[in-house]
Amino acid sequence: MLTNEIIQQQLTEKFGALVYNFEEPYGMLTFVTDRDNNLKVMNFLKESEGLGFNFLNDLTAVHYPDQIGKELAVVYMLQNIQAGLRIRFKVFTDITNPDVFTATGIFETANWLEREAYDFFGVNFVGHPNLIRIMNVEEMDYHPLRKEYPLEDQTRIDKDDDMFGR
Amino acid sequence: MRPVTHNTKVKVVDAPQGFAGEGFFTTKMSEAVGLARSNSIWPLPFATSCCGIEFMATMAAHYDLARFGAERLSFSPRQCDLIMVMGTISKKMAPVLRQVYLQMAEPRWVMAVGACASSGGVFDTYSVLQGIDQVIPVDVYVPGCPPRPEAIIDGFMRIQDLIRTESIRRRESDKYKELLNSYGIQ
Numbered sequence: 001m002l003t004n005e006i007i008q009q010q011l012t013e014k015f016g017a018l019v020y021n022f023e024e025p026y027g028m029l030t031f032v033t034d035r036d037n038n039l040k041v042m043n044f045l046k047e048s049e050g051l052g053f054n055f056l057n058d059l060t061a062v063h064y065p066d067q068i069g070k071e072l073a074v075v076y077m078l079q080n081i082q083a084g085l086r087i088r089f090k091v092f093t094d095i096t097n098p099d100v101f102t103a104t105g106i107f108e109t110a111n112w113l114e115r116e117a118y119d120f121f122g123v124n125f126v127g128h129p130n131l132i133r134i135m136n137v138e139e140m141d142y143h144p145l146r147k148e149y150p151l152e153d154q155t156r157i158d159k160d161d162d163m164f165g166r
Numbered sequence: 167m168r169p170v171t172h173n174t175k176v177k178v179v180d181a182p183q184g185f186a187g188e189g190f191f192t193t194k195m196s197e198a199v200g201l202a203r204s205n206s207i208w209p210l211p212f213a214t215s216c217c218g219i220e221f222m223a224t225m226a227a228h229y230d231l232a233r234f235g236a237e238r239l240s241f242s243p244r245q246c247d248l249i250m251v252m253g254t255i256s257k258k259m260a261p262v263l264r265q266v267y268l269q270m271a272e273p274r275w276v277m278a279v280g281a282c283a284s285s286g287g288v289f290d291t292y293s294v295l296q297g298i299d300q301v302i303p304v305d306v307y308v309p310g311c312p313p314r315p316e317a318i319i320d321g322f323m324r325i326q327d328l329i330r331t332e333s334i335r336r337r338e339s340d341k342y343k344e345l346l347n348s349y350g351i352q
Contacts, residue, residue, distance in 0.1 A: 136293060137257045144292040 004029040053078035059113035061121035071095035102128040120145040204329035205235035210246035214253030217280035224315040243269040254282040
């Protein structure tokens with residue numbers, strides 16, 4: 001029976017101080033690893049005997065504008081389908097240099113997920129075979145889900161205040 | 167044997183102003199053409215969201231847009247006179263909408279149904295076109311979120327009014343060409 005304690009123990013044995021901040025919000029094991037270590041952790045979780053996290057549920061990014069030097073988080077969610085267990089780990093990166101190694105070599109599904117994270121947050125996935133926008137128009141020159149824009153652009157003239165009750 | 171009954175309630179449109187005599191009728195070309203065009207519109211429904219559902223009600227038996235001579239919806243823009251844009255148009259959809267509009271032959275009319283097509287509606291955001299009049303010229307805007315079928319029919323009748331009163335030379339006029347040029351359409 002695979003439990004969160006066993007997973008944490010195996011990870012700590014393998015990676016030592018490179019995996020940290022273990023927590024279990026709503027029972028889901030969550031931890032942080034270093035930016036350059038993400039593929040090693042992912043590969044270990046997938047290939048290691050007894051862990052078998054062979055399915056990438058989701059890959060996304062979060063912008064924390066207040067964490068200077070660690071503004072962008074890339075979140076990986078893996079699932080062990082046989083055990084019905086899910087696990088989440090994060091890497092943090094600097095927003096001025098948002099390079100993270102691509103997971104496309106381990107999970108094919110990371111291809112589109114990383115394109116989405118690039119599209120909305122500007123995470124640069126190093127080694128990605130086709131890192132272009134997936135959802136937004138190609139001409140867009142910013143990453144819309146970064147928390148660096150005012151909620152409403154006060155300089156816009158295409159909206160008439162009289163009609164929109166502002 | 168049942169008596170043969172005829173529908174005596176058939177309505178036909180009034181003849182335009184003109185001069186009638188025995189066996190002939192004269193009127194202006196633009197009025198005759200306008201009358202014919204306005205009562206035989208082929209609409210192209212460009213429905214992307216909930217306004218399209220209201221349009222389905224508009225087309226169905228209860229409201230019955232066919233009464234206005236628009237029985238025949240066409241899904242090929244090349245055969246259509248009127249494009250009815252119903253729903254949110256994202257910025258990524260804008261070139262598609264424009265392409266569909268360009269494929270329509272002149273004379274063509276455009277109706278923006280609902281808040282989203284008219285102005286972007288509640289979607290005041292990075293991914294949504296803030297009104298289709300940013301990419302194509304619009305003849306009639308129908309307000310509402312979504313508008314009721316009555317409102318869509320009202321907008322449709324206003325389109326009919328526009329068509330009925332349009333000069334047959336309008337599409338060749340400098341003013342019209344200027345309008346298209348302002349949208350980058352030659």
